[in-house]
Amino acid sequence: MKLEIRGVSKTFQSKRGSLTAFDPIDLDIREGEFVCLLGPSGCGKSTLLNIIAGLDKPTRGEVRVDGRVVTRAGTERVMIFQNAALFPWLNVFDNVKFGLNMIGVAKPERQIVARRYLQMVHLAEFERAFVHELSGGMKQRVAIARALALNPDILLMDEPFGALDAQTRDVLHDELQAIWSNTRKTIVFVTHNVREAVVLGDRVIVLSARPARIKQEFVIDLPRLRQIESYAVVDRARAISALLKEDTHASQRDVAANVLHELEAQMVGDDVL
Numbered sequence: 001m002k003l004e005i006r007g008v009s010k011t012f013q014s015k016r017g018s019l020t021a022f023d024p025i026d027l028d029i030r031e032g033e034f035v036c037l038l039g040p041s042g043c044g045k046s047t048l049l050n051i052i053a054g055l056d057k058p059t060r061g062e063v064r065v066d067g068r069v070v071t072r073a074g075t076e077r078v079m080i081f082q083n084a085a086l087f088p089w090l091n092v093f094d095n096v097k098f099g100l101n102m103i104g105v106a107k108p109e110r111q112i113v114a115r116r117y118l119q120m121v122h123l124a125e126f127e128r129a130f131v132h133e134l135s136g137g138m139k140q141r142v143a144i145a146r147a148l149a150l151n152p153d154i155l156l157m158d159e160p161f162g163a164l165d166a167q168t169r170d171v172l173h174d175e176l177q178a179i180w181s182n183t184r185k186t187i188v189f190v191t192h193n194v195r196e197a198v199v200l201g202d203r204v205i206v207l208s209a210r211p212a213r214i215k216q217e218f219v220i221d222l223p224r225l226r227q228i229e230s231y232a233v234v235d236r237a238r239a240i241s242a243l244l245k246e247d248t249h250a251s252q253r254d255v256a257a258n259v260l261h262e263l264e265a266q267m268v269g270d271d272v273l
Helices: 045-053 092-102 107-120 136-149 166-183 194-200 231-272
Strands: 003-014 017-029 034-038 060-065 077-080 154-158 186-191 203-207 214-219
Touching: 003 045, 017 045, 017 060, 017 214, 034 045, 034 194, 045 077, 045 154, 045 186, 077 136, 092 107, 092 136, 107 136, 136 166, 166 194, 186 194, 194 231, 203 231, 214 231
Parallel strands: 034 186, 034 203, 077 154, 154 186
Antiparallel strands: 003 017, 003 060, 203 214
């Protein structure tokens, strides 16, 4: 399925006024493409992913999947979050089956599908384990298996490995690349880790500081499986990091200016009183 983002912007309203997360964004993602969204903290990467998922609405513009406008969540677009979002009262097998049960898949097929994807993420022997018995990396494997079980056209991944230790993260990079090679799902992957983006993505879309816009995109044409410490990955990541630093400094200056503005406003208020 082709994913089209057309003139999408998002503005939040609060008591202090409006805050624009990102300016109008236009982006096409081809079927079967692995695209990483990269940018400074707070630039709206996760908000954009939520809009693609149908969990949030844009202020302007629209998202289309195969020409159809996204107006709500759907099983053709499945999110995987940083915290895995598993049900602690269910075992691994039942967590993977949960979505299939909700959409009315027959019990025999649910079991076949769940076991297929548990095998794919190397957790077949842990199907009766409960969430509290799993490591962070194992929880994310369960979340990936649960998402794949629904056979979505598009996987939306919001910093799924961000809370994991480096060694576990590297293992999951290898596993996700293998899963993508086997399934050819369209993947949109949000990260703040430059090397992770280069290891995983066919393209890396660099967003500017808030209000975000697409600052530049990089085509990553390195052969797979890619390793995070390889010279080629480090070299590509260095060029992207230099671009990001410019906006990180700008973002920090904006935060400092906002804090100073608020302090000055408070001081004026105190003088008036």
